[in-house]
Amino acid sequence: MSAKKEELRIGFYVCHCGHNIASMVDCVAVARSVEKLPGVALARDYKYMCSDPGQVLIQQDIREHKLNRIVVASCSPLLHEHTFRGATEAGGLNPFYFHMVNIREHDSWVHTDRQEATEKAKALAEAAIRRVAHHKALEIKKVPIHPDVLVVGGGIAGIHAAMTLANAGKKVYLVEREPSIGGHMAKFDKTFPTLDCAACILTPKMSEVGSHPNITLWTYSDVTKVDGYVGNYTVQVKRKARYIIEDLCTGCQDCIPNCVFKEPKFTDDFNEGLGKRKPVYIPFPQATPQVVVIDPEVCLNFKRGKNPDGSPIVSDKCKKTCVEACGEKNAIDFTQKDELKEIKVGNIIVCTGFKTFDAGRVPAYGYGTYKNVYTSLEIERLVNASGPTGGEVILREGKNPDGSPKTPKSIGIIHCVGSRDKKTNIWCSRVCCMYSMKLAHLLKEHTDAELYNFYIDMRTPGKGYEEFYNKLLEEGTHFIRGRVGEVTDWAMTPEEEGKLVIRVEDTLAGVVRRIPVDMVVLATGLEPQADAGDVRRLFNMSCGGDGWFLERHPKLAPVNTFTDGVFLAGCCQGPKDIPDTVAQAGAAAAEAMVLIDRGYVEQEPNTAFILDQECSGCKSCIPLCPYTAILFDEERKKAYINEALCKGCGTCVGACPSSSIVQNLFEDSEIFSEIEGVLSYD
Amino acid sequence: MKYAYFPGCSLKGTGKAYEESLLPVMKHLGVEMQELDDWNCCGATAYMAVDEGKACAAAARNLAIAEKSGLQQVLAPCSACYLVLNKTQHYLHEYPGMRQTVARALETVGLRCEGTSAVRHPLDILLNDIGLEAVKQKVTRPLKGLKVAPYYGCQIVRPYATFDDQTNPTTMDRLLEALGATVVKWPLKTKCCGGSLTGTLPEAGLRLSYILLKEAIKRGADVIATVCPLCQFNLDAYHPKISARWEPVPIPTVYFSQLMGLAFGLPDNQVVLHRGMIPMKPLAAPAPAAAAAR
Numbered sequence: 001m002s003a004k005k006e007e008l009r010i011g012f013y014v015c016h017c018g019h020n021i022a023s024m025v026d027c028v029a030v031a032r033s034v035e036k037l038p039g040v041a042l043a044r045d046y047k048y049m050c051s052d053p054g055q056v057l058i059q060q061d062i063r064e065h066k067l068n069r070i071v072v073a074s075c076s077p078l079l080h081e082h083t084f085r086g087a088t089e090a091g092g093l094n095p096f097y098f099h100m101v102n103i104r105e106h107d108s109w110v111h112t113d114r115q116e117a118t119e120k121a122k123a124l125a126e127a128a129i130r131r132v133a134h135h136k137a138l139e140i141k142k143v144p145i146h147p148d149v150l151v152v153g154g155g156i157a158g159i160h161a162a163m164t165l166a167n168a169g170k171k172v173y174l175v176e177r178e179p180s181i182g183g184h185m186a187k188f189d190k191t192f193p194t195l196d197c198a199a200c201i202l203t204p205k206m207s208e209v210g211s212h213p214n215i216t217l218w219t220y221s222d223v224t225k226v227d228g229y230v231g232n233y234t235v236q237v238k239r240k241a242r243y244i245i246e247d248l249c250t251g252c253q254d255c256i257p258n259c260v261f262k263e264p265k266f267t268d269d270f271n272e273g274l275g276k277r278k279p280v281y282i283p284f285p286q287a288t289p290q291v292v293v294i295d296p297e298v299c300l301n302f303k304r305g306k307n308p309d310g311s312p313i314v315s316d317k318c319k320k321t322c323v324e325a326c327g328e329k330n331a332i333d334f335t336q337k338d339e340l341k342e343i344k345v346g347n348i349i350v351c352t353g354f355k356t357f358d359a360g361r362v363p364a365y366g367y368g369t370y371k372n373v374y375t376s377l378e379i380e381r382l383v384n385a386s387g388p389t390g391g392e393v394i395l396r397e398g399k400n401p402d403g404s405p406k407t408p409k410s411i412g413i414i415h416c417v418g419s420r421d422k423k424t425n426i427w428c429s430r431v432c433c434m435y436s437m438k439l440a441h442l443l444k445e446h447t448d449a450e451l452y453n454f455y456i457d458m459r460t461p462g463k464g465y466e467e468f469y470n471k472l473l474e475e476g477t478h479f480i481r482g483r484v485g486e487v488t489d490w491a492m493t494p495e496e497e498g499k500l501v502i503r504v505e506d507t508l509a510g511v512v513r514r515i516p517v518d519m520v521v522l523a524t525g526l527e528p529q530a531d532a533g534d535v536r537r538l539f540n541m542s543c544g545g546d547g548w549f550l551e552r553h554p555k556l557a558p559v560n561t562f563t564d565g566v567f568l569a570g571c572c573q574g575p576k577d578i579p580d581t582v583a584q585a586g587a588a589a590a591e592a593m594v595l596i597d598r599g600y601v602e603q604e605p606n607t608a609f610i611l612d613q614e615c616s617g618c619k620s621c622i623p624l625c626p627y628t629a630i631l632f633d634e635e636r637k638k639a640y641i642n643e644a645l646c647k648g649c650g651t652c653v654g655a656c657p658s659s660s661i662v663q664n665l666f667e668d669s670e671i672f673s674e675i676e677g678v679l680s681y682d
Numbered sequence: 683m684k685y686a687y688f689p690g691c692s693l694k695g696t697g698k699a700y701e702e703s704l705l706p707v708m709k710h711l712g713v714e715m716q717e718l719d720d721w722n723c724c725g726a727t728a729y730m731a732v733d734e735g736k737a738c739a740a741a742a743r744n745l746a747i748a749e750k751s752g753l754q755q756v757l758a759p760c761s762a763c764y765l766v767l768n769k770t771q772h773y774l775h776e777y778p779g780m781r782q783t784v785a786r787a788l789e790t791v792g793l794r795c796e797g798t799s800a801v802r803h804p805l806d807i808l809l810n811d812i813g814l815e816a817v818k819q820k821v822t823r824p825l826k827g828l829k830v831a832p833y834y835g836c837q838i839v840r841p842y843a844t845f846d847d848q849t850n851p852t853t854m855d856r857l858l859e860a861l862g863a864t865v866v867k868w869p870l871k872t873k874c875c876g877g878s879l880t881g882t883l884p885e886a887g888l889r890l891s892y893i894l895l896k897e898a899i900k901r902g903a904d905v906i907a908t909v910c911p912l913c914q915f916n917l918d919a920y921h922p923k924i925s926a927r928w929e930p931v932p933i934p935t936v937y938f939s940q941l942m943g944l945a946f947g948l949p950d951n952q953v954v955l956h957r958g959m960i961p962m963k964p965l966a967a968p969a970p971a972a973a974a975a976r
Contacts, residue, residue, distance in 0.1 A: 363850035486849070488869040490897060 008039035008133055011067040012125065013058065015049035015074035017104055022047075024108035026118040030073065033122045037129050041065050050080050055087040062091030069132045073101040073125050094137035096605070096665065101128045127677030134669045138605040143644060145231035146346035147596050149589075150175065152223055152539075155183020156578060157351035157570025157585040159205050164589035166214035170596060173343055174209060175237055176219045180287035181206055183353055187270065187377060189384040191578060192438040193468035199286060199386070206288040219289060224340070226538055229627075229647065230565030231346045231601045241311070241336040243294035248331035251290025255280050255332065258325035260318055266298050268388070272378045275388030280322055285386055294322075294332070301334055311337055347565045347592040350549065351585065352535055354571035357418025357425065357524040364486040365417060365522055370500055371397035372408075373487060373520040376432070376439060383442045393446045395519060398498075408518035410450040411443055412502045414484045419525030420456060427546060429525035430575040433459045436523045437472045443521075444475060451477040452515055454484045454504055462577065480515075482507045487520050526575040539566050548574045559588040564601065567591050606648035606665045610639055614660030621652035621661060683811060685802070686753035687715035688744055690724055690763035697760065697911025697937075699957035704759055704804060704939040706952040710820060711812055715757060718747050724763040727837075728878070734773070738780055739787035741770040746788055746795040756801050759939075761837035761910035767801040768842050803838055804939070805853045805909060806845040814860045822947040824862025828965060830941065831866045831903035832858060833894065833917075835910040839872055848872070854938055858907060861945040866903045870894055875913040880920060891916045892924045895931035905962055906935040918959050934962040 012034045016022035027045040035043040042065055046054050049072055061067055070088045074080060077100045085095035103121045111117040147170060151162045154176030162174045174181070185191075186206075188198035209215055218239055225236035256278060264276035270283040279299035282292050296302040296312040301320060304313035314334045323332050359367035359375050367373045372395050374382070381387040382394075394405035413436045419429040433455065440451045453472075458479070460466045473479065482505045491497045492514065499516035506513050528547035529535070536543050540563045542550040549572050552560035559567045567588040570581045595601060617637035622630045629645035630652060632638075641652075641661075653661045662668075693701040708715055721744050723729075729737040745767065748756045758764040773780045774797040781797075788795055808817060832854040839848050846853045849872060855865045875894060879887030895917060898906050908914050917935035924931060936958060943953040944965065955962050 363847055369850075486869075490869045492893075 006068065008069065009041040009065065009067050010039050010069040010071060010129055010132060011058065011061050011065065012040055012043040012129065013049050013054075013070075013072045013074075014043070014045045014103070014121070014125070015054070015072065016045065016047045017074060017108075018047065021074070021104050021108045024111060024114055024117045025103055025121045026114065027121075029118055030103075030121045030125055034125050034129060037126060039069075039133055040129060041067055049074050050083050055083065055090070058084070058087040059091035062088070062093055067091075068093065068097060069135065070098045071101060071125070071128045071132050072098070073103045073121060073128070075104040076102050076106075095140075096138040097132070097135050099128050099132040099135065101125055123678050126680070127674045130677035131670050131674040134667065134673055136664075136667075138664055140605055141603045141643065142600040143231055143603055144600050145595050145598070146233070146344050147171065148173065148343070148345045149592050149596070150223075150233070150235055150343065150345040150348045151351060152348065152535075153183070153351035153353055153570070153572070154178075154181030154209075154217075154219065155351060155353045155570060155581075156185045156202065156205075157353070157572075157581045158183070158349070159202075159209055160582045160585035161349045161351060161569055161589045162209060162215055163205060163212070164586055165592065166209075166212045168589075168593060169214065170593065171214050171216070173216045173218065173235075173237075173345065175221050175223055176217075177222050178283070179220045179242065179291075179293040180283045180289070181209060181217070181219060182284075182286075182288065184377075185578060186284060186286070187272070187384075188380050189387075189442060190438060192434040193462070193464040195438070195441070203286040203288075206286065210288040210290075217289065218341070219291075220293065223538060226348070226540075227628075229645070230563075231595065232644075233345050233348060233565065235343050235345060235348070237341045237343065239339045239341060241296075241338050242291070243296065243299075243332060243334055243336050244292055245331050245333050245336070246289065246291050248329055249291045250329060250331075251282070251292075252329075253282060253292060254325040254327075255292060255322035256282070258321045260300060260321055266295065271381045271388045272375070274378055274381055294334075347567065347595055348539060349567045349569055349585075349588045349592060350535070350539055350541070350561075350572060351568075351570045351588075352529055352532070352572040354526040354575065355529050357429075357527050359417055359522045359524050361424060362417055362522075365414060365484070366487040366489075366500070366520070367522055370487065370489060370520070371395075372500060372518060373522065376413075376435060376521055376523050379439050379443070379521050383439070383446055391446070393443060398518075406518070407447050408443075408449050409447075410452070410499075410517040411440075411447070411519045411521060412452040412454060412487075412500075412515060412517040413440055413521045413523060414487075414502070415453065415455040415523045416483065417522040417524050418527070425525055425527060425546070427525075427575065428459060430459070431577050432523040432525060434462070434465060434468070434577065436521075437468060437477070439521060439523075440472060440477045441475065444477065449518070452502070452517065453477060453479045454502065455479060455481060456483050457481075462579070480504060480506050480508075480513065482513075491516075526571060529572070532572070535572075539563065541566060541568075548572070559584055559591055565592075565595065603644075604648065606663060607643045607646040608641055608648065608650065608653055608661050608663040609643070610641055611660045611662060612638055612640075614658055615639055616658050616660075618657060620655055620657060624651050624655050626651065683712065683807075684714040684716060684753060685755045685757040685807070686748040686751055686799070687717045688721055688724075688748070688756055688758045688763055688767065689717060690721075690758065690760040692760045692762070692911035696915050699954045700759060700911055700914070700937045700939060702954045702957075703937055703943045703952060706948055707939050707942045707946065708804075710946055710948065711808075711816060713807070713812065716751070716753065718744060718751065718756075721747065724758075724760075724766040726762045726766060730766060730769065735780065735783045736787075737766070738770045738773055739784045741766050742774065742784045742795040743788060743791070743793060745770065745797070745799055745801075746793040748799050749796060750793070754799050755807075756799050757804060757807060758801055759804050759909075761835055762912065764801060764803050765837040765842070768844065771797055771799075771801055772842065803845065803909070805838070805857065808857060809853050810845065814856060817857065817942075818860050821861055821945045823945055823965070825858075825941060825945050825965065826862050828863045828941075829866050829902055829904045830858050830863045831868050831898040831901060831906045832871060832938075833875075833898075833906050833908045833913060833935070834871050835908065835913040836872055836874055836877075838909060854907065854909065857938060858941065861941060863941065863945075866898070866901045868897060868901045868903070870897050875910075875916045877912060877916075880916050884923070887916070888920055888924055888927065891920060892928050892931060895924070895933055896929075899931055899933050903933065905941075906933060907938045907941055908935055909938060921960060932960055934958050934960040936962060 031043040031045045088098040089095040221239045227234045268275040268277040300318035302312040304315040385391040398406040418424045484504045496516040502515045569585040569588040725737040876887030876890040
């Protein structure tokens with residue numbers, strides 16, 4: 001109230017933002033108009049208010065002209081509110097005596113009539129002038145940051161982020177939903193453009209993660225609940241029952257050959273369904289942790305349906321030869337239940353990755369209809385020495401006269417399946433051109449087949465990528481420009497009999513071609529994970545229309561999200577290759593460390609508080625608060641707000657029947673004056 | 683179930699067998715089809731290519747009559763009619779300018795088209811409104827052993843794949859299987875039959891028909907089943923020319939509705955197989971045991 005008594009001396013600044021604002025708004029006219037308003041001591045226009053001289057201007061004016069309120073009309077507060085609050089404070093005022101008007105995103109950028117845009121700027125300015133008169137001095141609260149970090153997803157992004165943090169001495173929880181970390185990269189045979197073996201460069205990092213003293217690795221686990229705010233998150237993790245006591249399992253795998261199933265007969269997801277596994281299995285030889293898993297859906301010991309809580313009923317009908325084999329280690333526990341863990345962390349890095357496009361969604365390419373049509377990920381497993389065929393490239397369908405499986409003599413690789421297509425996904429998946437060429441090289445190496453790449457455009461922007469393309473051209477791989485129309489078994493000539501015919505318009509030669517091949521590889525694009533929507537809600541993130549998680553700023557805050565303390569890395573933010581993923585994971589780890597090493601976060605003082613004497617104790621507000629920040633004092637029959645939990649959403653303020661909840665920076669007097677300002681301008 | 687029925691010119695002319703077989707089949711399934719009063723030519727694809735505004739107005743007149751009749755569903759068996767009416771409906775919804783043009787044109791004859799009716803294909807109605815179970819119940823003479831190549835043509839799936847997949851439709855496959863027939867797997871389900879090129883550029887048009895017929899025979903089909911009067915005409919009427927230019931490819935092409943009538947045991951004058959130029963071989967007599975059971 002004391003602020004009201006002293007004479008109001010408002011300083012107003014309108015920014016040209018180069019041409020961004022000045023080209024559509026007459027900044028001088030705005031300043032001249034504001035100058036005349038009551039309480040305004042001075043009004044200036046300036047080319048770049050955010051520049052150093054611009055900020056110094058504010059500071060000097062505060063001192064020389066005894067200003068006690070500052071209004072800047074420029075860009076979005078998201079960009080520079082912080083800057084100008086700082087300048088206001090440096091000039092000797094409380095930073096909350098400042099208010100910002102957005103005349104760029106809300107005005108100059110979205111209008112085409114200069115006269116009207118200028119009038120709008122004047123109206124918005126008057127609203128701010130009236131509002132700022134009611135501003136109060138507020139204090140920024142500092143909240144300590146919990147030093148531990150949660151990394152969600154154990155692909156190469158999560159592995160690299162976790163290792164970076166752990167090596168810096170931070171404690172990390174790495175949560176992965178599959179039985180092993182490694183993600184998609186663990187399935188790849190070699191990596192482009194250097195052709196180094198994916199396993200050779202990945203598995204050392206995986207085992208480091210497994211043994212690092214600063215990393216708590218929870219595989220086969222899901223994050224189920226996230227509460228709290230930056231610096232102080234409480235996270236619930238469900239550790240799914242793997243029916244193995246992790247600490248007791250030595251990874252000897254004696255149980256696997258001794259399983260009552262003599263032959264593996266269940267779909268092996270790690271090998272993209274090309275191989276089989278038993279009910280007790282380890283996903284791949286270098287799996288981390290080296291702990292087996294029992295699949296209750298197919299294990300004979302569980303063939304009795306489910307308990308009401310969803311856990312499988314132990315039938316004990318099996319001979320349990322696996323338990324015998326495990327012997328004194330006693331690592332197998334059929335009674336194991338899902339376990340809920342609760343952890344406290346200060347920061348979260350989300351690295352939940354991608355899924356590959358379901359090739360069946362483009363029926364014209366025959367995936368699922370013709371057996372010798374493969375996805376690129378299937379080929380990765382097929383050429384891999386630890387894959388289902390030991391690295392031998394053999395066709396699913398067709399036998400040699402001696403009964404042995406056939407090797408392809410000609411192979412067509414179709415690019416952009418589920419990418420750059422209005423009917424499926426509009427985006428370029430960024431990695432397919434490169435991995436298609438890598439697979440072309442590997443397939444040629446393994447089979448000596450004729451290789452055809454069908455592409456729309458070759459996209460090779462990366463270090464050494466164009467060189468790799470040239471290398472492939474020299475190797476004699478055929479490149480045909482054109483989006484393939486269809487893959488069919490409709491033969492028109494004797495040479496086409498028994499082959500898959502790729503029909504394509506060769507747009508360089510200007511002819512329609514029919515190319516018969518033995519094997520078709522579909523370069524499937526990258527898509528957001530199927531449950532990306534749930535994950536997004538869990539961590540309170542945003543996503544774009546395409547479903548990828550949204551970074552705070554596409555250029556300047558690429559690993560931040562709109563939720564403080566939640567960072568992104570890897571393909572969950574958008575398609576990218578391994579080098580980019582690792583770079584982003586490192587950046588996310590660094591951003592988390594910025595907060596941890598600073599030790600505290602500043603909290604915007606836009607929190608709500610309850611006018612104690614007015615509160616009737618009706619409790620209407622309590623269930624409405626999304627952050628459970630409102631508590632009830634049973635003795636005094638009054639509600640009160642935990643300031644540390646309040647995020648300033650204003651829900652309770654609107655809902656309170658007795659208007660006894662007030663929100664800092666959004667008090668009635670401030671908002672109504674602002675509205676009056678806009679409306680009274682003519 | 684009652685539908686407004688838009689026959690179009692083909693079903694009254696070259697595609698007479700389609701109407702003659704479809705009407706009794708639908709009646710047999712308890713479906714009522716009320717022919718639109720004073721319907722006019724849909725304009726087909728030709729008119730659309732010349733003047734979209736006038737073509738839409740002509741087609742919309744039929745939709746307006748359907749709306750006036752109070753029936754919300756328009757059954758259009760001919761592929762060209764189905765496409766043109768759908769396209770008109772689509773244009774009316776998407777393009778305000780077209781809506782105005784059409785409204786002005788219709789106003790002169792005292793009609794209004796709100797664009798509220800649904801243009802439906804018989805396959806859509808058979809599978810999604812009536813259901814295959816109901817169809818199966820009417821089958822008295824399963825088409826056992828008959829190998830059918832289902833041929834959809836282009837117009838009912840492109841560009842508006844309203845009830846089936848654009849490149850690999852399966853509604854007719856499932857219908858034929860419900861009738862007891864064996865569906866031949868072939869990849870030419872939606873390939874071009876030549877369309878009107880058979881008349882204007884026979885060398886190109888007939889070649890496409892020839893490819894279809896040849897591949898159907900190669901895949902072991904006894905008969906091609908189609909949904910489109912123009913496809914049926916092209917595949918059935920040009921055999922002498924095709925034989926002279928390439929080789930004889932003698933395989934009959936009938937409407938799916940004729941095969942339905944056959945499976946339902948309807949009388950010959952409602953199955954009208956005699957309308958085809960390439961005769962369809964009679965079905966093998968039902969096995970004695972099955973006949974006795976009945």
